[in-house]
Amino acid sequence: MTGELDRGGPGLRGCPVLINAAGTLTRLSGGPLAPGVLEAMVEADAVSIDMFEMQAHASRAIADATGAEAGLVTTGAAAGLLLGAAACLAGLDVGRMNRLPETDGPDEIVVARGHRNGYDHALRAAGARFVDVGFAEPLAGAGVRDTESWDYEAAITARTAALLYVARDRAEPPLPEVVEVARAHDVPVIVDAAAELPPQENLQRFVQDGADIVVFSGGKVLGGPAGTGLMAGRADLIASAALQMLDVDLRWDDWRPPPGFIDKARLRGLPRQGIGRACKVGKHEIAGLLAALGHFLAEGDDARHARWLETCRRIADGLAPQGRFIAELEGAERTTCVPRLVLHCDDAARAGALRQQMASHRPPVQTAFDPDRPHCVVINPVCIREVEIPVIVAAVSG
Numbered sequence: 001m002t003g004e005l006d007r008g009g010p011g012l013r014g015c016p017v018l019i020n021a022a023g024t025l026t027r028l029s030g031g032p033l034a035p036g037v038l039e040a041m042v043e044a045d046a047v048s049i050d051m052f053e054m055q056a057h058a059s060r061a062i063a064d065a066t067g068a069e070a071g072l073v074t075t076g077a078a079a080g081l082l083l084g085a086a087a088c089l090a091g092l093d094v095g096r097m098n099r100l101p102e103t104d105g106p107d108e109i110v111v112a113r114g115h116r117n118g119y120d121h122a123l124r125a126a127g128a129r130f131v132d133v134g135f136a137e138p139l140a141g142a143g144v145r146d147t148e149s150w151d152y153e154a155a156i157t158a159r160t161a162a163l164l165y166v167a168r169d170r171a172e173p174p175l176p177e178v179v180e181v182a183r184a185h186d187v188p189v190i191v192d193a194a195a196e197l198p199p200q201e202n203l204q205r206f207v208q209d210g211a212d213i214v215v216f217s218g219g220k221v222l223g224g225p226a227g228t229g230l231m232a233g234r235a236d237l238i239a240s241a242a243l244q245m246l247d248v249d250l251r252w253d254d255w256r257p258p259p260g261f262i263d264k265a266r267l268r269g270l271p272r273q274g275i276g277r278a279c280k281v282g283k284h285e286i287a288g289l290l291a292a293l294g295h296f297l298a299e300g301d302d303a304r305h306a307r308w309l310e311t312c313r314r315i316a317d318g319l320a321p322q323g324r325f326i327a328e329l330e331g332a333e334r335t336t337c338v339p340r341l342v343l344h345c346d347d348a349a350r351a352g353a354l355r356q357q358m359a360s361h362r363p364p365v366q367t368a369f370d371p372d373r374p375h376c377v378v379i380n381p382v383c384i385r386e387v388e389i390p391v392i393v394a395a396v397s398g
């Protein structure tokens with residue numbers, strides 16, 4: 001293997017390639033497609049479909065998988081955040097949809113300071129303005145309390161359009177407490193759960209906790225195309241999101257949306273091409289994501305974890321004891337996580353040198369950097385193909 005693709009057609013021949021031992025990072029092209037995904041995309045290519053019908057079909061599959069009322073396939077979790085914000089800003093008011101990102105109604109999204117991150121851009125692009133609340137004082141080393149639910153409550157006014165919650169392990173405050181505050185004021189909660197799989201139960205967990213909209217990445221552990229995501233939530237919000245993304249260039253009288261998906265009687269007309277049109281999703285991606293979702297549900301946490309663990313073990317078995325690091329299998333017992341092979345070095349400089357050595361290999365091997373453990377080289381198995389295992393071993397051995 002070299003660092004360039006020396007086979008294949010005109011699309012990729014000569015393009016630099018690498019081995020991704022870092023996990024499903026977008027900048028490294030995401031992960032391998034789950035079995036059956038490519039076939040589903042080819043199948044979609046052989047037919048023409050009304051895109052409202054296709055998204056209504058996807059909505060039923062996503063509703064079944066998540067327990068939500070409805071769902072939508074998007075071009076990623078970030079696109080789901082943009083569409084979710086657009087849905088909360090406009091509802092089913094087509095005049096408001098047409099004016100976004102200019103707003104004339106409630107347009108504030110209340111968020112804990114400790115939840116803010118670069119993906120916020122997606123919600124602001126729809127026209128939302130952020131209102132930051134609370135502090136992550138334990139993180140700052142300045143106190144014992146993170147943001148509390150009353151912090152949100154104190155910031156909710158008539159201008160509030162939604163609350164944003166970024167889910168992760170031990171996120172504070174707990175989502176049910178935030179939902180309770182939101183419900184009391186009739187404000188929807190958008191949950192960014194882009195990278196919260198596994199465990200598989202998280203597909204349903206945030207919906208059960210009362211989220212009005214939840215977004216997941218399709219190109220992370222779900223095993224869908226890198227440019228996909230899914231959105232699950234309240235039927236009226238999903239309908240609004242769909243109307244603001246799908247091609248709506250047709251005459252009102254000719255438009256027959258699937259009744260369970262969009263209720264034409266609730267609209268005063270068809271909006272123009274919406275703010276979400278810039279992140280339109282194609283039929284190949286929708287078919288691919290649905291196949292990935294089906295495979296994800298069928299495989300289950302245990303089998304998935306065993307597959308990843310086997311990859312870690314085979315790499316660990318190939319590494320001769322070298323004294324440069326101590327290799328440790330992490331998460332081997334907990335089947336609801338992604339296990340990892342962690343190479344503990346003496347210090348951050350040595351770990352940096354090892355990562356550099358692997359990145360200089362031909363083909364380059366990219367590893368994960370964990371800011372909490374700069375003295376470690378972390379090998380994440382999710383994107384590693386079987387044929388790449390000996391190459392990774394060689395790259396570590398130098």
Ligand SMILES: *Cc1c(COP(=O)(O)O)cnc(C)c1O
Pocket residue numbers: 026075076077078079119166192193194195216217218219228229
């Ligand atoms: C990956 C990620 C996103 C973006 O997801 P895409 O599917 O790549 O658009 C958003 N939020 C968080 C927390 C993420 O980890």
